[in-house]
Structure formats: C-alpha cells, structure tokens
Amino acid sequence: MSHGTANPAVATVTEPLTMVDAINLALAHEMAADERVVVLGEDVGVDGGVFRVTKGLQERFGKARVVDTPLAEDAIVGAGLGLSLGGMRPVCEIQFSGFLHQAFAQMQSHAGRMRSRTRGQRGLHFVVRSPSGGGIKALEHHSESEEMLYVHTPGIKVVMPSGPRTAYGLLRASIREGDPVLFLEPKGVYRAFREPVLPDEVLELGKARVVKPGKDLTLVTYGAMLRTSVGAVEEAEAKLSASIEVIDLLTLAPYDADLVRASVEKTGRCVVVHEAVKSGGLGAEISARLNEECFWSLRAPVARVTGWDIPYPLYAREKAFLPDAERIVAAIVATLTAE
Amino acid sequence: MSHGTANPAVATVTEPLTMVDAINLALAHEMAADERVVVLGEDVGVDGGVFRVTKGLQERFGKARVVDTPLAEDAIVGAGLGLSLGGMRPVCEIQFSGFLHQAFAQMQSHAGRMRSRTRGQRGLHFVVRSPSGGGIKALEHHSESEEMLYVHTPGIKVVMPSGPRTAYGLLRASIREGDPVLFLEPKGVYRAFREPVLPDEVLELGKARVVKPGKDLTLVTYGAMLRTSVGAVEEAEAKLSASIEVIDLLTLAPYDADLVRASVEKTGRCVVVHEAVKSGGLGAEISARLNEECFWSLRAPVARVTGWDIPYPLYAREKAFLPDAERIVAAIVATLTAE
Amino acid sequence: MPRTSIPIDPIHHLSVLDEHGKVDRKLLPAIPPEKLLRMYATMVRSRRLEESMLRRQRQGQMGTFAPAMGQEACQVGAMAALEERDWLVPSFRELPAALWRGAPMKNVFLYAMGFEEGSEVGDPDRDRVLPISIPVGSQACHAAGLAWASKLKGDGAVAIAFFGDGATSEGAVHEGMNFAGAMTLPAIFFCQNNQWAISTPRRIQTASATIAQKAVAYGIAGVQVDGNDLFAVYRAVSEAAERARKGEGATFIEAVTWRKSVHTTADDPRVYRTEAEEKAWEGKDPVVRVRRFLEAEGLWDAAKEEALVAAADREVNEAFDAAVAYRDGDVDPLEIFDHVFKTTPPDLLRQREQARAWIGGRRVIIGAGKAKTKPGGAAAVGELEEADDAPSKKGGAR
C-alpha cells in the first residue's frame, strides 16, 4: 500500500480474512477501544446482520451496545444522529444501501448540515455502514450502487473499501473521523477473497492508493470493481504490451483528485470504472475534473465503463448490466489507441 | 423558440404572465382537457400553494380534484403513484424540492422502476412539481438545487423550465408524457419577469433550445441561471467581441446531448452554469459527455460555474454561494482565452 | 373536568375456527362449498409450490425467495373475501394471494430465476395486482392511492395492502394509513404479524400491546384476528370491504400468525428462534385446520387430498419445466433497455447498441443452461450469501 498509516510501525498481521471478517474485526477493535462506540440496525444483534458482519459483537459487547432496532431506517439514522449529538459514536447499519433512501432526508438535511448549521459547534462522530453494489444474484433493490447520491450531498464523506485490508483500516478511521461518514461495503467481494489485515492500521480518509504503477494509461476505480479491473488490466497489458496505472479511490467524497490528476498528467489517458449508472456517476466528475485540471495533458478522451442508465435488472440479466473484464479491456484498448 | 411545438399553427398568445401564472394556466388547461388530472399536495387547495401556483384551481375544479393532503411527502408521492396505477393522472406538489427527500424512496424505488419492474405493463402518468433553487432569501432547506439526485435515478424524467413560456409548454407535455416526470420550478424566477404563453403549445421533452446562436463558445444552462447567464453573455460579448451560443436545456434527464454536442463541435468551447453544487452536478456529466463525444473538437477545457461543494448557507451569505454574472463572465473569458 | 379520560373506539379481536376445530357458527361466514374448496386448494397449491421452491433453491436452480408457509389462511382468507375488481398490493411474501388471483406458477418460478417476466399479469387493466414490492412498508401508500383512484372514479373497488409486523415500524406505513384515514379511502391494510422481521421478534418492533391498536392513531377501524383461522380472516376482510364500499373508510387488520419457514432462503432461523416456539406453533398450521374442518363437514377425505396434492405437484413441475425452457431459450438480455420509458430515448438506444457490441455472442443470462441439480449454487463466492458460514449454511426450510 502506497498510502500512509496512522501507525507506520505496524508489526502484526492477522491471518487472511474475508472482508466481512475484517469489518467485524474493525468494529470489535473500535468498540473495545472506545466505549462510546455503539452498533445499531436491523438484525445486527442476535443474527449478526444478514451478511454476518456484526456476528458475535452482541455477545461480546452486550445488548446495550449492539442493538437490534425496529425496522425503520429514518429512525436508525435519525436516532444515530441524536446518539452522536449526545456524545456517543454510533455505527448505524442499513441492511442494503437501497434502503438508505428511506433515511435520505436525515442524511441530506441533517447529517450533512449539522456542523455548518451550528457554525462548527456540533460536529458528528457518525458512521452509516451499508452493503452496496451488485453481482450476487440478489433480489430487486439489493444490487444498486448509490454512492453518488451522497457524493453530491455536501457535508458527508463517502468511503468504499475494495478488500479486507482497506475495509479494516478505513472503517477504523471512519469511526474516529468526527465527520459523518457513509461507509459503503462492496458486497460483491464480501467473501470473494481473503487478505491479512494490520490490527493497528488506521487509514487516512481522502487518500486514494496506487494499486499498481504504470505509464501509458490510468485506470481509476473503487469497490468491487477494483478486482474486476485488475484482472482486465492484466489482460490488456498482455495484449498491448502497455503499462497501466491502477488507482483505487477508497474515499469517494472528497476523492483524491490530486493523485488522479498527477497520474493522468503522466499517462495522458484515463479509464474510469464503476458499477453505478453512467449519467451523473463518479466517472462524470472525474472526467470533468481532469478536463478542467489537466486538459492539455489528455491524449485521449476519458472513458467511462459503468452501469447503464437503467434500473438494475433482476438477476438473470445482471451480467448485461454490470461492467466486466471484457468491457474494461475494450475501453482500455480504445483509449490507448485513440488518436 | 427553435424547437417544435405540438401544434405549429398556434395563433393566440396570452397577455404576459409570470411563471407562477403560466404554470397555473397549464394546470388549468390540462385539468379542463382531461378529468383524470388531479392536483394534490400540502396547501394546494384553499391557499393555492405557498407560492400561489395552484391558486383558484380548487374553486374551479372542485375539492375532489385539487386536494389538500396531510403533511406527508412519502404519502403524497406514494399515493400519487397509486392514483396513477389506478388510472388517474396525478400532479403532486412538493412544497419545496428539499422536502422531496422525505419521499426519495418512492421516487427511486417505485416511480423510476414501475415500468421496468412490470416489463412495460404498468407505465405511469405521473408528475411531481416542486420549486427548486435559491436566490430568494429563504429559510434553510428552501434554496437547494437537487436535480442530480433524480437525473442519476434511472426511469425518471427531469424537467426544468426557464421562464413562463417554457414552463407552460413543458408542464403540459409532462402531464401527458406517460413516464414519471419531476418538474422542477426555478423559484428564483417565479415572478422575475413576464412573458406571453401560447395556449396550445405542448413542448417535447428531451429537447433543448438554442436561446441565442453564436460561434465562439457554447454556454449551457437551465432554470433560473438562464436569465443570469444571458445577462453575463451580453457583458462578455461586449467586452470580448465574441459570439456566444446559449443553450437552455429544459429537460435535464435525458438531456439533449446531441444539441449540445453539435454546438460545441462548432464552437470548440463550452461553459456550463448551474446552481447545484459542483461535484457530481450536471456540469460534470455534460463535460464528461463532451469529452467522450467530441474530444477532438474541444479547444479549451469545459468550464463549470456552479454552487460550491458546501451546504447552501442561510441567506445572508447566499450571494457568496450562487453563480452570478461576474463569475460567469470570468469563466467565459478564461475559456475563450485558454490556449 | 381537570383530569378526564378521552373516549377511544374499541379494537376487537376475532376468531371463528380454533385449532381444535371448534367453530363459532354465529360468526362462520357463508361461503359456498365450491368456493371454500377452491380456497383450500389454493392454500395447498401454495404450500406444495413453496416446498418445491425451497428444494430447488437449495439445489441452485433458482434464486432466493420469501416463503409464505404458515400464512396461507391470512392471504387466501383475505383475497377470497374480496372481488376481482379489488386491487391487490403485495409485499414479497404473498404467493398464496397471488395464486388466488390466478398468477401462473411459471411466472412465480421466472421471478425467482431473476426474470422481470415473472411480474407480468395477463391483462394489466383487468388483473388488478401490483408486482412484488420489496421495500418494506412501501405498500401502504400505493394502496391508499389506488383506493383514492377508485373513490374518484366511483368504481366501488377496494385496495388491500399486505405487509408484515416489521413494516409497521416504517414511516411509510404510518403515512399511508393516516392518509387513508384522513381521506376516508376504501383501503384495507392487512398486517400479517408473523412474529418475526427476519431475526427481529415482534416485541422489539413496538411497545404497543397489539399491532391492531395502531388503528387508534388513524381514526380507522382496527381488528385483530387469528391469522391461522381462515374464517376469521375472511370475516374481518369482508366486513372491512363492506365498510369501504359503503364509504366508511379504511380498516387496519392485524392477523396474528407465524412464519413457519425461513425469512428467505438466505436466512437461518435456528440462530434466533427457539424450539419451544416452533413446538407451540406447530399445532396451529392453518392448512391442517381447514382440512379438519372440511372433513368434519363431510366436504373432504383422504382420496380428495391425495388427488389435490398430486395435481398441485404436477402443476408445479410443469411450471418449473416451462420456466427452465424459457430461461434456456432465446431470451434477450438487452430487453432491460426497452422498458425504462414509454419510448426509449436516443441515448439509451445508443447504450443498448454499445451493450450489444460488447456482449457479442456471449451468453450472459444467469442460470441459463444450468444443470438442474448443481448443488450449493447460490453459495458460491460472489453470489448471494446472507447465510452464515456455519454448518447450516443455506438455512433450509424447517
């Protein structure tokens, strides 16, 4: 990892964990370190959450700190805000990010505004965790990628890890941040692979990382698409004997525009990959920013490989919706060969 | 107006109307033409709405068709969807677009998905009207521009007129459309100027209009910012003896990318102006699309003049937030002189 | 009168046929035997279909779904008390209700295989059924709106919304019921209190002693019924529909029942439910209860039962085969672009072309051509894994 850690002298690593377990561990570590941290949400207690992310936490930290709430997202987020204002450090779970819509008013009109409304007097230690994204043959509303609704909402930080290690380090940072953080978990890779995590690593929000350096093109992505993209990049590099730099954004708002710009100033070409629908997606913002900030370095149009501008289909057709290696390779080829 | 009308033989025009009155007239005309059209919302009846947009409609069309609802946005939109599914043509008013957040789940998970969910069997005649934007010294949450939340939501059309005539023609079209339409009314120009409307003009959604042709730069905007932009363009043209094309988008989703592209292919330079915050705003999408579709025609980076990435402030400082002629002129100058 | 009590309309509890077969003849609704047998048959067909779906889901032949087992009396009782013109607004656990309304089992399988095709009805004007709606609580406002449309048109139709005990905590349910109360709409809000919202017990949802009493908040009629009692449900819904059609407004019904099986196939109730609870409810199976009644009335016997079950199983198998044939046939993956808007805008047409070019000849329909018995399908990495990684991984039917 190219980005700094809060504790550079990290020595121990865990055995390889899935992302689910890494998040669980991050929660456990924060709860152990700070008794103001409480976990609340639907089915987070006895059941350990529908994805088992909070498994065992209630047993360990008690029913007062790991709380099964009524089925009411506006109240989970709204009461979470109240908890935070009252001095606690709530970590709210919304079962699927598509159901955060039910709490959208709380996110937009309160979470993102409490600090500015009070002229800085009432900051929020406040995290909403929610699984996001597709590719798991789920039911309707369980596969969408809605990060832009919050990226476009001032006052909220949006974080999306791409694997177990970043999930661990970013969640710990998010709980400590002191600003409202929406922590989106790419459920497509919840259990896709294992990685050791560094039990003291607290990553800095707002910093992207260069997963793999390269000279000819910059691929920018995040979440589950990192894995798909890395595969595609290997393929494309083999095919074209080109060298591609891969950037994992990690924080989507505010995203690390400086790192992206520096990379594209070097490579002159950029492909952005995300699952969210194209129009108004993060790819648009990145493309626009590159256009503004390093127009004269661009040697080809910034390409976007994204979900289409349609509702996420039921699962039989989800492969037709989601970006995959084939599409990413095609975009890389087109961008590398554009004249 | 450069775009077509449903009835090209329109002969009569009204006396000059404010946008408020033009919308009122469009509602009256559609209600008279089709008894399935019903108007519902908070205070739309006796009071005629807090901006008086629905004034007199209840008297004329009765309490069954112009309905004061309980104070519940999710129900206004959700029951509106039910009305539509039951064969009516509801026009829901949400008092301020910032309170459509309370119905966000209905918009995202139902309005935008009913047709695809039923494989085309249940389309929706469904309009949500709501005042949007700033500049009127309003209270908190009464000045935001939230169009992107819906532009980024598949299955919903988003419309924003810029003056009385377009408001009239677009609202009539929206009520007839047969797809869910969010009709955002730029309250900053609700009463700012008067214009005659053409009582049979039904404009086509998805079509932008060239307000003023030009050769050297394309300015793309919509809503209340059109008026500000036109003023700025006059100033800039005088200053620089340049010729600027001004495009009024009118429909924001799906926006008329073809018209914008054709214009920028001609001018090579583009400035987008909107009130909404910058990151993830429509300016980003337009810039990214131009980058993708006419990269080789661009002679300067696409510039954005937008709200900042912060919560809309209370009104004492709103001039520091909103784009004004000075900023637009500065962006035009920079874009025209970029090398 | 400094401290006085505010008078509150009573909330009733209704039960007609108890678990021992004892029936209150005064309250027993007059249902013609033919209709009664169709009601029973629908309950059995639903049960057989879901048992088959649970098996097939575990074999990787279809995706996850939410079984209604144990709630058949709620749904068939309610729907049978209504008319064809009345609107059905389901959540995600309303198979018996859908079957009563004539949903083909093939569509049920198609939906579970991830095809929007499964949501289609024969004639959208005549078949007054909304598609499955998964966001908890979303049904109440839609039903209020449909009821409102019917009131405006004066067509005498009623709208019924189904939702669960958990849903009563959602703001949207409150808004919909309050709307219907305030506007005196012909709506029926039917809460199947099956004691659980996934792993969350009824007790955690709300401190109110009953769910039915929430009607007091809306000034609408409130009734609690034994939800495993076909006749109590039928009567309560008949009375609610009558009130609605007379212009007397909405009713909130709490049907006390029990979710016999898993929340969805991704769930494992053993994590949160006790055996004692399962025992306590076992004897109350709503299907068995009706069969006993029919037998006592001389309307049913073992041979008829056997024939019914055999016919149901045949129907299930044929439907499954038809769904598989559809899935494995010439399905257009890019149809998803065609039903977003009335007329597909130019930009989406272009995206459709891009998608076509990129897919090329590849087969992208998930599940197509899948071996019928590939085990553990849905548990593979990257597929839906709400379940534990504990031994009881797939949280099968109990």
Added chain:
Amino acid sequence: MPRTSIPIDPIHHLSVLDEHGKVDRKLLPAIPPEKLLRMYATMVRSRRLEESMLRRQRQGQMGTFAPAMGQEACQVGAMAALEERDWLVPSFRELPAALWRGAPMKNVFLYAMGFEEGSEVGDPDRDRVLPISIPVGSQACHAAGLAWASKLKGDGAVAIAFFGDGATSEGAVHEGMNFAGAMTLPAIFFCQNNQWAISTPRRIQTASATIAQKAVAYGIAGVQVDGNDLFAVYRAVSEAAERARKGEGATFIEAVTWRKSVHTTADDPRVYRTEAEEKAWEGKDPVVRVRRFLEAEGLWDAAKEEALVAAADREVNEAFDAAVAYRDGDVDPLEIFDHVFKTTPPDLLRQREQARAWIGGRRVIIGAGKAKTKPGGAAAVGELEEADDAPSKKGGAR
C-alpha cells in the same frame, strides 16, 4: 371468545387553569413564585420580541420567521418543568422555549437575518439545545437518539422534541416515537396542536379524534392538555419527565393551542381562516391568563407589568442594534467553507480561494448596510414571496 375487545390504556386530558381564571388547586403544580415570575417574564419577552420581529420583517430589516404567539404557555410550561441537563429539540417555532434556555435575543435576530451565527449556543456541551430544524417531523428521531444517549450514559437527562399537529402526519415522527417506545427511552414528544399546518386545518391531517391518542400506537403514555394553560402543561411535562427518569419510557403530549399569528411572515391566514375562529380563540390568550392568575395571587400588578414590558422592549431593541452592527461589520462571507468538515479538505480550500478571487472587494452579505426601514424589502422580485399578490400582500401579524 370469538369477538372480544382489546383493552387499551386510557389517554387523559388535563387542564388546571381555565380561561376564566378558575384553577384546580389539587392539580396546580407547586412552582416557587420566583420561578413562576420568570416563566411569565419569558412569555412576555417572547411576545414582545416577536411583535418587534413582525414589524421589522415587514420593514425589510430581516427575513421571514415563524412566530410562536399564542403558544407561549406550551413552550415555557414545558421547558420550566425540565432541568438544565435535559435536551431541547426544537422545530422552527420555538422562540419561547429558546428564551427560557437563555438564547440571547441578538442570536434570534441574527438567525432571522440569515446568519448561522444565530444558531450558536454558549457552550455546546452545557447548553443542551439543538439548532432550529425546519424539516417537519425531523425532531422526533433526534430526540429519541439523544434520550438513548442519556440512557446509555445514565446521566438522567430527558430529551424533549417540539413539533406541530401537521408533523404528526410525517413518517419520521412515527418512527421516532415508535423507537422511543420500543426502547423505553427517556423522551418527551410534545405536539403543539395549534390547529393549523400553514393553511391546512387539523381536521385534514388525520381522522383520529384527538392527536394524543396516537400514543396508543406506540405503547407509550399519552396525554392531552390545554396548551394555553401554563400549569396543565407544566404538570403534564413534569409527570412525563418523572416517568422518563424512573426508566418508564416516553410520553406523547398533545397541547391543544392556537397559532395566533401568521404561519410565517410569508403567509396570509385571511385566505383560509374565519373571523369566527379568531374570535373564539382570542379570549384564551395564554399570556393574559397567567397574568390574571398572578394578579389574583397578589404576585403582579400594572406597575410590574409596565416595567417588564419596558425592560423587554429595551432588550429587544438593544439586541436588534447589536445584530445590525454585526451584519454591517466585518463579516466573512466565505466562512461558509469553514464549517463543513472538521478539517476543510484541500478541494474546498481551493474552492474558497476561487470564491475569494471572484468576489474581490464586492460586498455580498445580503442586507448589510440596509436602510433600517426600507419598506416591502422581502417582496421585491427575486426575494421570498410565498405571499399572495393580493392586497394583504405581506400577510402581516393579526
């Protein structure tokens, strides 16, 4: 027991001091005279401040606001029954409550002049007051969360949320009250039923006969009080706080009152309210009622009243002048970038620089240096014009 009634906890109505000055001594709370006089003074200060604000708004000296006139007993009665450690969660019409908690009038003016500065409290840890929250219904969940925090910390604090009759239709209020009920939280939900939500009468909001009875839905205590009766409110809130502190959970209070003035200054009640209604409520003014009581008790007289009013007016005028001086002083328009995040990210710092360059030396604070009596200010084109273009354009105070 086929059709039985479900027992429901009673909802009480409470009134202590009626409009004719008749007092129920048994229920009269024991309030020390000094405190009682402070309560009365707060009511009068609030009334005088709002009268001044209405005038100044019409003169274009400040923006719109929502007057609490007529609701002073609700708010002062409630807040006086609580302690400093208890959390106040206001909506947008809670000036008397804020004054009780020590809000400086200067801040009230600053807020109405469009400055976030007006939301500041002295010490955010000690001053347990949330800022004005305009989204209707948003208060209930915040109060539930604050009450929950206090329960977790065991600090014995209670959270009180204020909202209106209209707010009870919002899903968020339902969710918050149900949450508090389900979790037995020390929260008080205080609904000021002032009969109107802008132009929408109470009757349109809900079909329930009283608003208080909505407590039945949540299994929490419910009380209706005469909201123009300082003592009834005080008693109801005292009892609710006692229950809360004993760990017995939340209370929902409906205070029946009347919005004496406009909804906001952009509103004109003459469009939707009858004179008969105004007449009927005129005699019930909560401030007058307390004064009469104090006089009867020998605690008050005309001279004291005159001194109080004069002091209040002085306070108002000084506060206004201070706010104007602030507005016209060296205010940084770009401070809006500084309070978005704990540490302003690089990108926002760049935007701040852009904004600074673009503003240059221009004066962009709205209202700064404005003539004190420019008439019709807020009605100019492009400014807030919720009001009609009818004669009574600015919908002044009634």
